[in-house]
Structures are given as C-alpha cells and as structure tokens.
Amino acid sequence: MAVWVVIPAAGMGRRMGSETSKQFLQLGGRPILAHTLDLFERHSAIDHLVLVVPAREQELCRQQVVGPGGYRKLRAMVDGGVERQDSVRLGLRACLAADDDLVLIHDGVRPLFDAALIEPLLAAARETGGAIVGVPVKDTVKVVEDSLIAGTPRRDRLWLAQTPQAFPFAVIREAHERALADGHVGTDDASLVERLGRPVAVVRGDYRNIKITTPEDLILAEALLAAQEVDR
Numbered sequence: 001m002a003v004w005v006v007i008p009a010a011g012m013g014r015r016m017g018s019e020t021s022k023q024f025l026q027l028g029g030r031p032i033l034a035h036t037l038d039l040f041e042r043h044s045a046i047d048h049l050v051l052v053v054p055a056r057e058q059e060l061c062r063q064q065v066v067g068p069g070g071y072r073k074l075r076a077m078v079d080g081g082v083e084r085q086d087s088v089r090l091g092l093r094a095c096l097a098a099d100d101d102l103v104l105i106h107d108g109v110r111p112l113f114d115a116a117l118i119e120p121l122l123a124a125a126r127e128t129g130g131a132i133v134g135v136p137v138k139d140t141v142k143v144v145e146d147s148l149i150a151g152t153p154r155r156d157r158l159w160l161a162q163t164p165q166a167f168p169f170a171v172i173r174e175a176h177e178r179a180l181a182d183g184h185v186g187t188d189d190a191s192l193v194e195r196l197g198r199p200v201a202v203v204r205g206d207y208r209n210i211k212i213t214t215p216e217d218l219i220l221a222e223a224l225l226a227a228q229e230v231d232r
C-alpha cells in the first residue's frame with residue numbers, strides 16, 4: 001500500500017495582500033512551499049507527492065521551489081482551481097493511486113507541521129477510514145449575528161481542524177466527486193467525507209502548525225522556525 005500526498009498550493013493569498021502568492025514568499029530564506037515539500041520528501045512513510053499550483057505560477061514554482069531542491073518523490077505538478085476544494089480534486093485526479101492507498105492532503109502554507117505526527121495519522125486513517133490533525137480550541141467561541149451574541153457553544157467539544165488530513169484514496173476521491181456533483185463546497189476535506197456518513201478520527205496535533213494566512217502569521221512563522229532550529 002503506497003502513501004500519496006496532495007499539496008494544494010494554488011491559492012491567491014488575498015488575505016496576505018502580497019504581489020506574489022504567499023506560498024512563494026520567503027520563510028527562513030526559502031519559499032514557504034519548499035519547507036512544506038521537504039517535510040514529506042524526507043519522511044520514509046511517504047511514497048509520492050502531487051503538487052497543485054496556480055497556472056500562472058507554474059514556471060515560478062519550477063524555478064524557485066522544485067528546481068533547486070529536485071524532489072525525487074514529485075509525480076505531478078498540476079494547475080489549481082477556483083476554490084481550495086477544486087484544487088484538491090484536481091490533485092486527486094492526478095494521483096495514480098490504488099483504491100486502498102492512503103492519501104494525505106496538506107496545505108502548502110502549513111510549513112511548520114511536525115512530521116513525527118505522520119505515522120500516528122496514517123495509523124488512525126487505516127483504523128477508522130479517515131483521520132485529521134487538530135487541536136482543542138483555547139478561546140471561548142461565540143456565535144455572532146448582527147453584532148450580537150447568538151450563542152456560546154460548549155468549548156470542551158470544539159477543535160480546530162488542521163492538515164494533514166488522511167484517507168483511503170477511494171474514500172476521498174468519492175467524497176470530492178460527490179461534493180462536485182452536489183454543488184457542495186466545504187472548507188476542509190474531512191467535511192466532505194463526513195457528509196457521506198463516514199467516521200473521521202482526530203489526532204491531537206500542535207498549535208505551531210499554523211496556516212500562514214495574514215501578514216502577522218508570517219512574523220509568527222519566522223519566530224517558530226527560529227525556535228525549531230534552536231531546539232535541534
């Protein structure tokens with residue numbers, strides 16, 4: 001059974017507000033996306049990588065990310081779609097995977113994921129039929145309507161979904177193709193599997209696995225990366 005990784009990195013980074021898409025911005029002197037690819041290229045449990053990038057930035061990606069590193073496991077680099085979900089689906093279609101191969105889906109802009117969680121995540125995905133990395137919510141969450149609090153959900157059951165999210169290939173392919181057919185758009189891959197009535201496990205992750213979304217996330221990521229280097 002092989003393990004594939006699909007890396008959606010085809011977003012525009014509107015909330016970052018930079019000219020270059022944020023996955024190509026520098027973190028510790030290298031593109032964010034190169035850090036993310038390294039995590040999986042270096043891990044012995046991973047066999048194949050599929051990268052999804054904006055059509056207009058394929059050449060930039062080849063020159064600045066893929067070219068210098070020369071990723072041995074990279075099987076395909078495909079154009080992304082309008083939404084993250086479209087990009088993941090296009091990445092899945094490029095996987096030459098068997099039905100029971102596992103596929104990890106990981107945001108290109110989460111370069112600080114702790115790769116030690118890959119094995120427990122794969123084990124949970126094999127056992128349950130799907131698993132994601134997540135962390136318990138630390139703040140109190142409010143439901144707000146028209147600037148008024150409409151509810152305060154109990155925090156003890158609330159978790160933040162991160163990536164990677166791992167599934168057997170047949171399951172995640174069906175979940176994505178069904179969502180497309182139904183015109184359903186979800187904000188993560190697990191939610192598409194959940195709507196098929198299938199169980200998805202959560203493996204407790206790490207608060208440092210941030211999604212670099214806004215300019216202050218980049219400052220935080222630089223600090224977290226520097227701390228990682230001191231730890232080594």
Ligand SMILES: Nc1ccn([C@@H]2O[C@H](COP(=O)(O)OP(=O)(O)OP(=O)(O)O)[C@@H](O)[C@H]2O)c(=O)n1
Nearest residue numbers: 008009010011012013014015082083084087108
């Ligand atoms: N059409 C899209 C949108 C997002 N992504 C990827 O999905 C991940 C998470 O998305 P997000 O952080 O929201 O990135 P952007 O869509 O780029 O950001 P924004 O919403 O601010 O434009 C990123 O690696 C991003 O490149 C993608 O592959 N294709």
Ligand SMILES: C[C@](O)(CO)[C@H](O)COP(=O)(O)O
Nearest residue numbers: 084107161162163187188211
């Ligand atoms: C998949 C994800 O990273 C889990 O937290 C997140 O849902 C992506 O959301 P975005 O709004 O597309 O960044």
